[in-house]
Amino acid sequence: MASPSAPWPTDITARDKGRTLEVAFDDGQTIRLTAEKLRVESPSAEVKGHSPSQRRIVTGKENVAIVGLEPVGNYAVKIVFDDGHDTGLYTWAYLRELAG
Amino acid sequence: MVSRDEVMAALKAVPGPDGRASLPESGAVSGVTIRDGKVFAAIAIDPARARAMEPMREKAEAAIRAIPGVAGAVVTLTAEQARGGAGASPGDAHQGAPPRRHGRPSEPLPGVKHIVAVASGKGGVGKSTVACNLAVGLTRLGLKVGVLDADLFGPSMPRLFGIHAKPGLAPDGKRLIPIESFGVKVMSIGFLIEEGAPVVWRGPMVISALNQLLREVAWGELDALIVDMPPGTGDVQLTMAQNVPLAGAVIVSTPQDLALIDARRGISMFGKVEVPILGIVENMSYFVCPHCGGRTDVFSHGGARKEAETLGVPFLGEAPLDLAIRVNSDDGRPVAATMPESAQANAFLEIARRVADTLAAGAPGARPAPRIRILD
Numbered sequence: 001m002a003s004p005s006a007p008w009p010t011d012i013t014a015r016d017k018g019r020t021l022e023v024a025f026d027d028g029q030t031i032r033l034t035a036e037k038l039r040v041e042s043p044s045a046e047v048k049g050h051s052p053s054q055r056r057i058v059t060g061k062e063n064v065a066i067v068g069l070e071p072v073g074n075y076a077v078k079i080v081f082d083d084g085h086d087t088g089l090y091t092w093a094y095l096r097e098l099a100g
Numbered sequence: 101m102v103s104r105d106e107v108m109a110a111l112k113a114v115p116g117p118d119g120r121a122s123l124p125e126s127g128a129v130s131g132v133t134i135r136d137g138k139v140f141a142a143i144a145i146d147p148a149r150a151r152a153m154e155p156m157r158e159k160a161e162a163a164i165r166a167i168p169g170v171a172g173a174v175v176t177l178t179a180e181q182a183r184g185g186a187g188a189s190p191g192d193a194h195q196g197a198p199p200r201r202h203g204r205p206s207e208p209l210p211g212v213k214h215i216v217a218v219a220s221g222k223g224g225v226g227k228s229t230v231a232c233n234l235a236v237g238l239t240r241l242g243l244k245v246g247v248l249d250a251d252l253f254g255p256s257m258p259r260l261f262g263i264h265a266k267p268g269l270a271p272d273g274k275r276l277i278p279i280e281s282f283g284v285k286v287m288s289i290g291f292l293i294e295e296g297a298p299v300v301w302r303g304p305m306v307i308s309a310l311n312q313l314l315r316e317v318a319w320g321e322l323d324a325l326i327v328d329m330p331p332g333t334g335d336v337q338l339t340m341a342q343n344v345p346l347a348g349a350v351i352v353s354t355p356q357d358l359a360l361i362d363a364r365r366g367i368s369m370f371g372k373v374e375v376p377i378l379g380i381v382e383n384m385s386y387f388v389c390p391h392c393g394g395r396t397d398v399f400s401h402g403g404a405r406k407e408a409e410t411l412g413v414p415f416l417g418e419a420p421l422d423l424a425i426r427v428n429s430d431d432g433r434p435v436a437a438t439m440p441e442s443a444q445a446n447a448f449l450e451i452a453r454r455v456a457d458t459l460a461a462g463a464p465g466a467r468p469a470p471r472i473r474i475l476d
Contacts, residue, residue: 009470017476026467067147069472073342075374077472080147084179092374 009092012077018065021079023095031099039064039081041098042088102169104132107139110163117145117153123160130178137171139164147179209314212246212322214347214459216378217340219370221362223254223331226383227352229429230419230451231328232260234350234381236436237445237452239283243323246278246285248313250340251330252306253298255290262432267291270318277318282437287317306336307343314344324459333362333369341373347459348378348466350416355382355403363404367411376466378458379414380404381451384421414458417451420444 007025014021014035021038024030039061042048049055061083068080072089080086108124116126123129123143131142143160145153157175164173209215218231228251238245249257258264261281268277278285289309301309319325327344330336341349349370353363367377382404387396398421408415419425425444428435436448 008467010468012470012472014474015476018474023470066474069474071345071469071472073345073373073375074467074469075342075372077470086179 006093007096009095012069014066014069018067018082021066023099025092025096031095033095033098035064035066035081036061037098038066038079038088038090039083039085042079042085043090043094044085044088046085046087102134102137102139102167104134106167107132107134107141107164110167111141111160114156114159114163117143117149117156123156137169139167139170139173141173141175142178143175145177145179150177150179153177208345209319209325212319212325214323215325215327215344216455216459217327217329217344217346217349217370217375218352219329219337219349219366220331220352220359221333221364221366222359225331225352225354225359226419227251227331228256228260228328229425230350230352230381230383230448231326232257232429232434233419233425233436233445233448234452234455235284235324235326236282236434237448238324238326238456240436240440240449241452241456243456244321245283246287246319246322246325248317248325248327249286249288249290250310250313250327252289252301252309252336253330255288255293257286257288257328258290258295259432260429260434261286263288263291265291267317272318275316275318281432282434285319285322287313287319289313307339310340311343324456333365337366338369338373341370341375345469346375348376350378350455351380351413352383353380353404353407354384354399355397355401356399357403359399360403360407363407364411367413377413378455379416380408381416382418385418387421390423414454416454417447419447419451 007027007029009023010026011024012021019035021033021035022030040058047056047058065082066079067082068086070078070080072078076089076091078086078089111123111129114123116123117128118126128144129141130144131140133140141160141164143157157177160175161173164170164175218227218234220227231247235245235247247257249255261284263279263281263286265279267279267287270277276287278287279291329340351363351366353359363380370377384399386401387398389396405415422444424439424442425435428438435442435444439445
């Protein structure tokens with residue numbers, strides 16, 4: 001179970017015509033991720049495969065934009081990109097991880 | 101044999117996405133393939149207009165079907181845009197992607213305050229009986245309650261609530277009206293299929309059926325909607341936990357170790373998708389002999405309470421293994437309603453009170469959903 005103290009997002013906002021995703025957490029930290037990074041690092045099995053060896057390198061996404069954000073249960077957000085990719089579920093922890 | 105040219109010629113009769121140029125002229129048609137007389141095609145559209153484009157899709161299908169020699173037609177809408185800067189790269193093969201599903205996942209249900217899952221790690225622990233009596237118990241506390249029987253593989257709410265009618269259509273002609281029994285609004289897949297008939301569906305069909313039962317039912321104003329989940333922790337259960345905006349989950353277990361191991365699995369599944377655990381109910385907690393009055397702890401009484409303590413989740417109460425509960429449940433007379441003064445009913449009422457208190461106070465670990473916005 002996720003520890004009760006794990007940071008929880010309060011605001012998830014797509015900005016700059018969908019080029020940036022801004023996530024504010026309840027511990028005061030706000031992270032910004034580019035749509036390109038999110039697209040390339042999509043947690044979807046279409047990108048990650050089912051083991052590290054199946055991982056696909058996604059390239060040519062410099063200009064990709066976010067066109068949709070859909071909440072998934074209590075734990076993740078589904079990001080819809082303008083290239084049609086919409087199978088990645090980004091958990092709160094994963095978004096934090098991407099921000100490094 | 102049908103040719104691609106014939107398909108395109110037939111589509112000339114259908115106006116394209118802009119409503120003026122025909123489909124072939126619009127350039128939106130792609131991926132026309134023909135196999136064994138069946139025609140597949142995709143129409144690229146603006147995803148924001150997917151719903152408005154549905155009639156066009158149907159017309160295109162009808163036009164293709166009307167070609168002599170065509171055995172079937174499948175036309176899908178795709179969100180593929182004109183190939184711009186984002187470009188097509190490997191892994192982009194989204195041509196012919198299905199149109200947007202109706203009912204977006206985990207959107208809140210209007211009018212429903214709390215959705216509570218009743219789940220168990222394994223079958224046979226009396227989950228549905230607990231769910232039924234919990235719902236009735238909540239109505240006795242003055243709450244407006246509904247039950248969604250999501251145990252698609254073994255729906256038991258029609259029997260537990262003694263419902264034999266079929267649900268009617270709401271005046272809007274789209275939604276089903278849940279059937280009220282003992283003050284609870286009940287909706288079950290069991291109303292729509294014969295009792296005893298198996299539901300042989302795979303995951304995606306289950307999910308779309310669940311979404312319909314959840315969203316295309318005229319629930320009205322509810323304080324709590326109890327969802328009777330299928331037992332276990334497989335794909336279907338996980339997807340349900342993801343798709344239904346749950347306020348929390350009640351885990352039902354018998355007290356023996358074997359069941360508790362599975363209960364733990366259930367708790368950890370809900371934890372993975374950040375659904376708070378409202379608590380554990382110990383069912384078939386003990387057995388009081390109707391002949392001699394002696395008590396037997398058939399499944400080792402108290403195991404679930406101990407487990408709850410170990411896992412740091414609330415213990416909601418215990419219900420006995422009892423002949424009256426069994427007989428009345430099978431007859432569609434929930435003891436919480438039909439034997440209101442009995443010890444058995446009290447057990448369920450106690451559980452209902454704890455659930456209601458937890459919902460009012462906010463489930464432990466529950467945090468508000470983040471605000472999600474798209475700005476320019």
